[in-house]
Amino acid sequence: MSISTTAQNPNTVTSGRTRKAGMARMLWSNPRARVGIIILVGMILVAVFAPVLAPYNPSANSFLPSQPPSWTHLLGTTLQGQDILSQLIWGSRNSLGVGFAVGIIATALSLLFGVLPSLGGKLLNTSFSTFTNVVLILPGLPLLIVLSAYLHSSGAVTIAAVIGFTGWAWGSRTLRSQVMTLRQRDFVIAARLAGSSQIRLLTREILPNMLSLVVANFMFSILFGILSEAGLQFLGLGNVNAVSWGSIIYWAENGSALLLHMWWWFIPPGAAIALVGIALALVNSGIDQISNPRLRSTARKGGRNQ
Amino acid sequence: MRFFLNRIGFLLLSVWAAITVNFLIPRMMPGSPVDAILAHFQSEGAPLGPNALHALEQQFGLSHAPLWTQYFGYVNNLFHGQLGTSITYYPLTVTEVIGRSLPWTLGLAGTATIISVLLGTFLGIYAAWHRGTRIDATLTTVTMFTSAIPYFWIALILVYLFGFELNWFPQLHAFTTLSNGVPWWRFSADVLYHAVLPGATIVISAIGGWLVGMRNNMVQTLGEDYVTFARARGVRDRRLMVFYAARNAILPNLTGFAMAIGFVVGGALLTEVVFSYPGIGMQLLTAVENEDYPLMQGIFLIIALAVLLANFLVELIYGLLDPRVRQGE
Numbered sequence: 001m002s003i004s005t006t007a008q009n010p011n012t013v014t015s016g017r018t019r020k021a022g023m024a025r026m027l028w029s030n031p032r033a034r035v036g037i038i039i040l041v042g043m044i045l046v047a048v049f050a051p052v053l054a055p056y057n058p059s060a061n062s063f064l065p066s067q068p069p070s071w072t073h074l075l076g077t078t079l080q081g082q083d084i085l086s087q088l089i090w091g092s093r094n095s096l097g098v099g100f101a102v103g104i105i106a107t108a109l110s111l112l113f114g115v116l117p118s119l120g121g122k123l124l125n126t127s128f129s130t131f132t133n134v135v136l137i138l139p140g141l142p143l144l145i146v147l148s149a150y151l152h153s154s155g156a157v158t159i160a161a162v163i164g165f166t167g168w169a170w171g172s173r174t175l176r177s178q179v180m181t182l183r184q185r186d187f188v189i190a191a192r193l194a195g196s197s198q199i200r201l202l203t204r205e206i207l208p209n210m211l212s213l214v215v216a217n218f219m220f221s222i223l224f225g226i227l228s229e230a231g232l233q234f235l236g237l238g239n240v241n242a243v244s245w246g247s248i249i250y251w252a253e254n255g256s257a258l259l260l261h262m263w264w265w266f267i268p269p270g271a272a273i274a275l276v277g278i279a280l281a282l283v284n285s286g287i288d289q290i291s292n293p294r295l296r297s298t299a300r301k302g303g304r305n306q
Numbered sequence: 307m308r309f310f311l312n313r314i315g316f317l318l319l320s321v322w323a324a325i326t327v328n329f330l331i332p333r334m335m336p337g338s339p340v341d342a343i344l345a346h347f348q349s350e351g352a353p354l355g356p357n358a359l360h361a362l363e364q365q366f367g368l369s370h371a372p373l374w375t376q377y378f379g380y381v382n383n384l385f386h387g388q389l390g391t392s393i394t395y396y397p398l399t400v401t402e403v404i405g406r407s408l409p410w411t412l413g414l415a416g417t418a419t420i421i422s423v424l425l426g427t428f429l430g431i432y433a434a435w436h437r438g439t440r441i442d443a444t445l446t447t448v449t450m451f452t453s454a455i456p457y458f459w460i461a462l463i464l465v466y467l468f469g470f471e472l473n474w475f476p477q478l479h480a481f482t483t484l485s486n487g488v489p490w491w492r493f494s495a496d497v498l499y500h501a502v503l504p505g506a507t508i509v510i511s512a513i514g515g516w517l518v519g520m521r522n523n524m525v526q527t528l529g530e531d532y533v534t535f536a537r538a539r540g541v542r543d544r545r546l547m548v549f550y551a552a553r554n555a556i557l558p559n560l561t562g563f564a565m566a567i568g569f570v571v572g573g574a575l576l577t578e579v580v581f582s583y584p585g586i587g588m589q590l591l592t593a594v595e596n597e598d599y600p601l602m603q604g605i606f607l608i609i610a611l612a613v614l615l616a617n618f619l620v621e622l623i624y625g626l627l628d629p630r631v632r633q634g635e
Contacts, residue, residue, distance in 0.1 A: 076454070108343065130319065133316070133320075134316075137320055138324060138327065139568050139572065139610055141568075141572030141573075142609045142610070146606045150331060151595040227456050230458075231456065231457075231576055232621055234456075234579075251458070258477075259467060261470065266466075268458075270455070270462065274455040274456070277454025277456075281450045281454045
């Protein structure tokens with residue numbers, strides 16, 4: 001929620017490629033962002049290599065039920081006798097997949113509604129902005145719940161689409177306000193007076209300077225997607241038979257894991273979601289610190305005891 | 307004045323949008339809710355009266371009247387406070403069911419939100435003032451973690467730890483069922499006791515956004531020239547912190563309110579489900595599970611209207627306090 005809207009210093013405008021490399025290097029040199037990136041990449045690798053890494057078939061229910069963690073079942077088994085570690089590893093595919101799909105859909109939509117209207121006139125601009133504000137203010141999760149009630153146990157693709165279409169408005173609003181600020185900057189005005197077309201202005205002058213904001217927005221959308229998918233699955237509104245982190249918790253709650261003191265059933269999937277969330281938040285705060293120098297915590301030294 | 311009209315216009319527009327979305331969803335989605343409803347009543351052996359049938363027709367477009375006629379019928383019903391009849395709680399109307407559960411949600415989520423806004427703002431001021439120190443780093447890191455964790459998981463862990471393992475707090479529900487006839491103060495104490503864990507869930511998850519937002523705004527204002535000048539003039543630290551820096555940092559932090567309240571509503575909904583708290587969120591899930599489409603639609607509309615109204619009020623206060631907002635856009 002703390003996306004900064006401060007622009008990068010326009011003096012650093014160079015060719016696109018060196019800037020991107022520069023930003024990646026800066027992100028990597030930021031300790032918070034580096035930890036976040038390492039966690040994220042690690043989890044993506046786990047999802048990709050799930051068939052190799054998972055010790056058992058996630059839906060095989062041939063093991064002793066309700067076993068606490070042991071060497072044969074590192075995270076124990078469910079009430080139905082499934083291996084929880086295998087479920088967790090396979091579940092990362094669904095959860096991360098939906099998260100990234102939502103990230104892409106929502107970011108595309110927020111660019112479409114937040115940036116593109118600036119090419120048109122005032123009327124177009126205001127009407128898109130009003131539309132964005134209306135969508136932003138409609139409560140997302142209740143809308144999602146109602147929609148999925150009508151869609152009936154839908155697949156991952158439908159879920160991702162529905163979440164993406166309900167979750168783009170905030171990003172659109174921050175991107176729009178950034179475009180409005182950048183348009184008033186001297187270097188953009190100079191480029192316009194030099195005869196650049198609107199499209200060229202947008203793609204060559206404005207968009208490169210808000211790259212960090214777009215990336216931050218993408219991260220937020222992924223997190224939003226993962227959390228929403230988990231919430232829906234937890235409520236039993238997705239496809240409860242597909243293995244995902246949310247559906248593991250759904251089955252745990254339905255199988256009275258709390259009453260039976262089976263903490264190993266519901267804590268790991270939630271921890272996995274939290275880990276992704278923390279990784280994304282770390283990368284984001286790294287981006288924030290790079291693009292908004294005032295937030296760097298070394299800003300003030302010994303000021304209080306002057 | 308122009309600002310005021312502008313905000314009212316936006317409120318009306320968004321209310322219209324909410325009503326229209328609510329009208330269109332059942333008509334655009336695959337599968338017919340009416341069939342589900344009729345099947346439900348036939349299996350219960352309680353056939354619907356002609357009035358109820360007519361109401362259903364209007365609500366879900368069973369009739370083959372043109373969409374526009376249906377739309378006006380629907381809006382007309384809404385203005386007369388008619389949201390239809392609940393299937394789960396037949397013969398109660400949707401309005402009655404909502405009337406019973408809304409106070410619970412408002413009490414729980416409302417109080418928890420106010421606590422988290424106040425606490426988050428206060429801690430944000432504190433962190434910004436001590437920025438660069440270990441306290442600041444700890445506070446921002448911890449809240450960054452807590453706001454990345456799903457609400458329902460925090461809820462589950464709290465119930466598990468304090469409800470099932472330690473037995474300090476009740477595990478479920480909003481009050482003890484056998485509390486009929488007890489004096490009101492004992493009942494209130496019971497309700498408060500039950501509200502601790504769900505309330506704590508909402509506060510833990512919601513506080514982070516407010517804290518980090520406030521801290522970042524405050525760091526910005528602390529860097530402004532007028533603050534430096536005031537410090538040079540010898541204004542006391544506490545005064546500088548509260549009346550110079552914090553005062554100007556609070557308002558921008560409220561801009562996230564529209565977003566925040568949406569999250570809180572969603573989170574409160576999941577929290578209620580974990581605790582079987584008899585609020586509107588629990589009711590929404592019951593409605594979904596029982597294919598109670600009238601109740602579902604009604605609850606969505608009420609939640610949407612409540613969020614729109616809350617946002618409208620915050621914007622008004624914002625406009626009253628900050629003259630720049632009134633003049634801008």
